[in-house]
Amino acid sequence: MAQSRFPSPFEIEGPEGVEGWEELYPYSVSFGENRREYEDNRFWFWDSMHWGQALTPWDSTFMEMALASLSQMNSRHYRIPPADGVDFRVLYGYAYLSPVGVDPSNIEARVPQFMERAGHYFANWGDLYDSWLGKIRETIGEIEALDFSPLPEMEDLEIITGGTALGSGYELQKSYHHFKDLIFKTWQYHFEFLNLGYAAYLDFFGFCKEAFPSIPDLAIAKMVAGVEVDLFRPNEELKVIAQKAVDGGVARAFDNPDDVAGIQAAIAGSDAQAHWDSVAEPWFNFTSGNGFYHFDKIWKENPEIPYAFVRDYITKIEAGEDIARPIEAIRAERDRVVSEYRDLLDSDEDREAFDGKLGLAGVVFPYVENHNFYIEHWTMSIIWRKVKELGATCAKEGLLGDPGDIIYLRRDEVDELLWDYYSNWAVNAPTAAAGHWGPIVEKRRAIHAKLSEWSPPKALGEPPEVITEPFTIMLWGITSDSVSTWLGSEDDSGGLTGMAASPGVAEGKVRIVRNPEDVGDLEDGEIMVAPITAPSWAPAFPKIRACVTDIGGMMSHAAIVCREYGVPAVTGTGFATANLQTGQMIRVDGSSGTVTVLEE
Amino acid sequence: MCEACPVIDWAEMLPTVRSFTARRVDAVSDDLIVWYDRYERSQKELVGGKNASLGEMMVAELPVPPGFALTIDAYHQIWSHEGLVDEVNELLRSIDHDDFAANIETSNKIRAAIEAIEVPESVVEALTTAYAALCDHCGVEDVPVAVRSSATAEDLPDASFAGQQDTFLWVTGIDDVITKVRRCWSSLFTDRAIAYRHQMGYLHQAISMSVGIQKMVDPTASGVAFTLNPTNGDKSQVAIDASWGLGEAVVSGEVTPDNYLVDKVIHEIVHRNVSTKTMEYRLTDGGTVEKLEVNADRQNAACMTDDELKAVAILARKAEKHYGCPQDVEWAIDKHLPAGENVVMLQSRPETVWSQKPKSSISKGGGDYMSSIVSTLVSPLHNKKNN
Numbered sequence A: 001m002a003q004s005r006f007p008s009p010f011e012i013e014g015p016e017g018v019e020g021w022e023e024l025y026p027y028s029v030s031f032g033e034n035r036r037e038y039e040d041n042r043f044w045f046w047d048s049m050h051w052g053q054a055l056t057p058w059d060s061t062f063m064e065m066a067l068a069s070l071s072q073m074n075s076r077h078y079r080i081p082p083a084d085g086v087d088f089r090v091l092y093g094y095a096y097l098s099p100v101g102v103d104p105s106n107i108e109a110r111v112p113q114f115m116e117r118a119g120h121y122f123a124n125w126g127d128l129y130d131s132w133l134g135k136i137r138e139t140i141g142e143i144e145a146l147d148f149s150p151l152p153e154m155e156d157l158e159i160i161t162g163g164t165a166l167g168s169g170y171e172l173q174k175s176y177h178h179f180k181d182l183i184f185k186t187w188q189y190h191f192e193f194l195n196l197g198y199a200a201y202l203d204f205f206g207f208c209k210e211a212f213p214s215i216p217d218l219a220i221a222k223m224v225a226g227v228e229v230d231l232f233r234p235n236e237e238l239k240v241i242a243q244k245a246v247d248g249g250v251a252r253a254f255d256n257p258d259d260v261a262g263i264q265a266a267i268a269g270s271d272a273q274a275h276w277d278s279v280a281e282p283w284f285n286f287t288s289g290n291g292f293y294h295f296d297k298i299w300k301e302n303p304e305i306p307y308a309f310v311r312d313y314i315t316k317i318e319a320g321e322d323i324a325r326p327i328e329a330i331r332a333e334r335d336r337v338v339s340e341y342r343d344l345l346d347s348d349e350d351r352e353a354f355d356g357k358l359g360l361a362g363v364v365f366p367y368v369e370n371h372n373f374y375i376e377h378w379t380m381s382i383i384w385r386k387v388k389e390l391g392a393t394c395a396k397e398g399l400l401g402d403p404g405d406i407i408y409l410r411r412d413e414v415d416e417l418l419w420d421y422y423s424n425w426a427v428n429a430p431t432a433a434a435g436h437w438g439p440i441v442e443k444r445r446a447i448h449a450k451l452s453e454w455s456p457p458k459a460l461g462e463p464p465e466v467i468t469e470p471f472t473i474m475l476w477g478i479t480s481d482s483v484s485t486w487l488g489s490e491d492d493s494g495g496l497t498g499m500a501a502s503p504g505v506a507e508g509k510v511r512i513v514r515n516p517e518d519v520g521d522l523e524d525g526e527i528m529v530a531p532i533t534a535p536s537w538a539p540a541f542p543k544i545r546a547c548v549t550d551i552g553g554m555m556s557h558a559a560i561v562c563r564e565y566g567v568p569a570v571t572g573t574g575f576a577t578a579n580l581q582t583g584q585m586i587r588v589d590g591s592s593g594t595v596t597v598l599e600e
Numbered sequence B: 001m002c003e004a005c006p007v008i009d010w011a012e013m014l015p016t017v018r019s020f021t022a023r024r025v026d027a028v029s030d031d032l033i034v035w036y037d038r039y040e041r042s043q044k045e046l047v048g049g050k051n052a053s054l055g056e057m058m059v060a061e062l063p064v065p066p067g068f069a070l071t072i073d074a075y076h077q078i079w080s081h082e083g084l085v086d087e088v089n090e091l092l093r094s095i096d097h098d099d100f101a102a103n104i105e106t107s108n109k110i111r112a113a114i115e116a117i118e119v120p121e122s123v124v125e126a127l128t129t130a131y132a133a134l135c136d137h138c139g140v141e142d143v144p145v146a147v148r149s150s151a152t153a154e155d156l157p158d159a160s161f162a163g164q165q166d167t168f169l170w171v172t173g174i175d176d177v178i179t180k181v182r183r184c185w186s187s188l189f190t191d192r193a194i195a196y197r198h199q200m201g202y203l204h205q206a207i208s209m210s211v212g213i214q215k216m217v218d219p220t221a222s223g224v225a226f227t228l229n230p231t232n233g234d235k236s237q238v239a240i241d242a243s244w245g246l247g248e249a250v251v252s253g254e255v256t257p258d259n260y261l262v263d264k265v266i267h268e269i270v271h272r273n274v275s276t277k278t279m280e281y282r283l284t285d286g287g288t289v290e291k292l293e294v295n296a297d298r299q300n301a302a303c304m305t306d307d308e309l310k311a312v313a314i315l316a317r318k319a320e321k322h323y324g325c326p327q328d329v330e331w332a333i334d335k336h337l338p339a340g341e342n343v344v345m346l347q348s349r350p351e352t353v354w355s356q357k358p359k360s361s362i363s364k365g366g367g368d369y370m371s372s373i374v375s376t377l378v379s380p381l382h383n384k385k386n387n
Helices: A033-040 A057-077 A104-123 A125-145 A157-161 A168-211 A217-224 A230-247 A260-267 A271-283 A304-318 A327-344 A348-396 A403-408 A411-427 A433-453 A470-476 A480-487 A516-521 A535-543 A557-565 B010-026 B041-059 B072-079 B084-093 B100-116 B121-138 B174-189 B191-200 B248-252 B306-323 B369-378
Strands: A043-046 A083-091 A094-101 A459-461 A499-502 A505-512 A527-530 A546-549 A569-571 A585-589 A594-599 B033-035 B067-070 B145-153 B167-171 B207-215 B219-226 B237-244 B258-263 B269-273 B279-283 B289-293 B327-334 B343-350
Touching: A057 A083, A057 A094, A057 A168, A057 A403, A057 A411, A083 A470, A094 A470, A104 A125, A104 A168, A104 A348, A104 B369, A125 A168, A125 A348, A168 A217, A168 A327, A168 A348, A168 A411, A168 A470, A168 B369, A217 A327, A217 A348, A217 A499, A217 A557, A230 A271, A230 A304, A230 A348, A260 A271, A260 A304, A304 A535, A327 A348, A348 A403, A348 A411, A348 B369, A403 A433, A411 A433, A499 A557, A505 A516, A516 A535, A535 A557, A546 A557, A546 A585, A557 A569, A569 A585, B033 B041, B033 B121, B041 B067, B041 B072, B041 B145, B041 B207, B041 B306, B041 B343, B067 B121, B067 B145, B072 B084, B072 B121, B072 B174, B072 B207, B084 B100, B100 B174, B100 B191, B121 B174, B121 B207, B145 B174, B167 B174, B174 B191, B174 B207, B219 B248, B219 B306, B237 B248, B237 B279, B237 B306, B248 B279, B258 B306, B269 B306, B306 B327, B306 B343
Parallel strands: A505 A527, A527 A546, A546 A569
Antiparallel strands: A043 A094, A043 A459, A083 A094, A499 A569, A505 A585, A585 A594, B033 B067, B067 B207, B145 B167, B145 B207, B219 B237, B219 B327, B237 B258, B258 B269, B279 B289, B327 B343
16 A cells, blocks of 8 residues: 555664664664654655665764765755755664755745855866865875874883873874864765765756756766766776786686685786786775775775686686777767767757756766765775774773774764773773673674664655755655655555666566675676665676666766666665565666566 | 639640650650659659658668659640540539538549540550569569659648558559559549648649659568657657558557657667557568458567667658758568668658747756756756656
8 A cells, every 4th residue: 555654763663672772873863752843754764875784883973974064065065055954863773864955935045155155166176176186185194194003011212302291192092083083074075076066967967858858867977977987997907907917827816716815926926916016005995885884895905806806807808808998989979979969959059058067067077976986985995994903902902802893882982992991001000991891892783783684664754745855866866756656665566666777678587685795696697686786896797687776866876887887777766675586587677767577 | 613713724734734744755764763762852843742752861871662753744644635634624613612422423533534544655664664673673573562642732832742642552563553653643633632722722733743663661560750759849859659560550540559769869768668559451471461460479569679669760860860850750670671771761751740839948048057056956856857
């Protein structure tokens, strides 16, 4: 039966045996009686696109900082006329978001503010983006310089002779505080351009839809897509390494990608290794996930992942395939598409507007595509490395039982832990940490495991009559249509609809891929069905026939990568991972955005 | 006698016709024939609208089945036959435009009179030679052809004769070709055509008839294509209606065709709706075209592959570019041609509905991108997502 609203967040019964789960997260992200009226009257959707798995306390940190930063740019910086922030909550470990609109009577007053503020960014985009690249590198440098090593038995003599008074204990406290600030800064930078980039893209998108009401979304994306994109660079470098391995006669070394030490010994001194060394920093600071989770694997630390891709490329090269990305052909095709649509416009005036909007979209789009490498991959790799370094120190110093335990502490609790560590180091007395945190970590680990098994509802609360918030539509692919599909989904005969994200029709067997570890289970010719896909799964794409995701719009990472690799994709179906099962035969029509179950 | 009718003065016309045809007949008899692949635009008045459009498609390198036009000179020659003019005029004068039943009878008499005229020797000779050449070209003895009326109306560029004159399909052998040519000529005097000229105030002698003779296509499927989306006028799309067998089923509206929307630029199939197609016109073993039931396993199946759909869209767009305005195209999938070359075009003519709507600018004169971004953000985006 179709429903008129989703269940209230207050009605949801979570999994058994998770009492106290709220403690894993700051009190401000829990649904609660204080704000019940506000919360109950809102529409909340589970952002499985970014946070498909139950959050640990540290995973939650990034969700909170990302959503607050996104919101701040809309509401306080650029004054996006109809949109304030995107509110966020955690329910039984899962992130629920709710776009906050602006009271219609206030929209007009924000227009001149937006024009001035956003106008400045659009007018100076190139310079600001160059400066952004500098800021990101500087932030990465600052994070890398943080020192979380154990406190010394005795301070260096220079502390004394220099008359600084401030010792390692102070530095550790300061470093941790600074670390939190730098993470926050990273997420502020992440959204410095993104919302505006989407706005400019949406404007071109809207113009195309008005000129050509039936134009496929894909065609619009094709006109704007960059040709040489930093996000694709890591994968391109793997192709170079594969070619050099073949040319240098060390191709066989990659036959067993899991034998990392064996490969490293076999290719030592080769051109392939030399190329690896020259590009690993920064390009292999590349995560196998989306960068938001503690379990995401980074290529530099987990070379078996890129080695497996290198092996696949070697197989193709040896089969005589040309694996190079045909840059010139891609550029020529994009130019053809642009000029043909342009020719189809009715007047020179329209062509002038088209040129202007496409021009602006072309200026802003490199950021939209590339920020993902700089933030989610590169900076987040460095951040997770530091979290692990801190965890290792805590374990080494007996504060926590295991280096991985730190992710079960909230970021403010780590402050307390480090104070305990520092102050008792100062006194030279036992810390309370091990006895205090040990049971808490164990309890939380068990709760988190139970939360991870739970299937959260797609949405909560009262759906809006229409969804107008542009970023919700653009990034999450959530529209009035998709919400009503979700509401009516129990009527469904097994078919799904979503965004026609990458064209083509394919049939094949379903493989449900819930997390990066499952990617390895994919077999040739299967259809990947995932909550989302991350760009770093790209090298696996030659294997699959099609891709279906629960959440994601035309500009989601999944859509961009699927188009790049010519794999049909339907994104934003809402229920694919819940309604489909591994082994089912389905048809994916990436042109119409439909998924049909052929046989069970 | 119809007092309201404009004067039907065949005497006025005949001297012109006589001198005209005389000049032509004295010249090379090949002037009676214009091959589509050698068509030049200056010959348009000689071959009529339908033939001219097929010739023009050849000029545009659109894949049209081979064939030729018998020019209006041949038609004019029959009017020099003793007594025909008087006989037809008498019949025309007897018409009462309100008496439909009687008019059908009168029309039949006029047609019979025209068809009874012996075809001039020069015309028979020219047709025989050209048909033989076509058979040779196709490598088939007595190649099946379509024999089509192609009316021409000098100084009446807006006249529409669509559907008024006869077309004969699967005509084989020169004798039958000649018979059908006569019937095309006479089809200028169907009751509908007479009534149309009456309503429009056109002179009967202002209209001449050329005939097209073109190799038949034996199609797996066929249909029509518009180079815009007829539901919203979107010029970036090609709308395709397709059904099994010959195109008559689609054109006449006897089946609900499969319906597709294909993007002109990236050739994506934006929309597909496969319907239940219960009947088709098909060539039988006996060489005749029959209306037959589609067997059950094909009724709900798509009648074209995606590659064929794309090929139709590409050809339709090519036609549109050539003619410089939106087109309404008839096409077919020839079962005797290999995949990749099996889409042929039968006709292309200007689309008339959306093309005549005034164009409204969508840029609203404002080149200011900030205002535009604001309006994009403020107006609900979903309203624009209506494909």
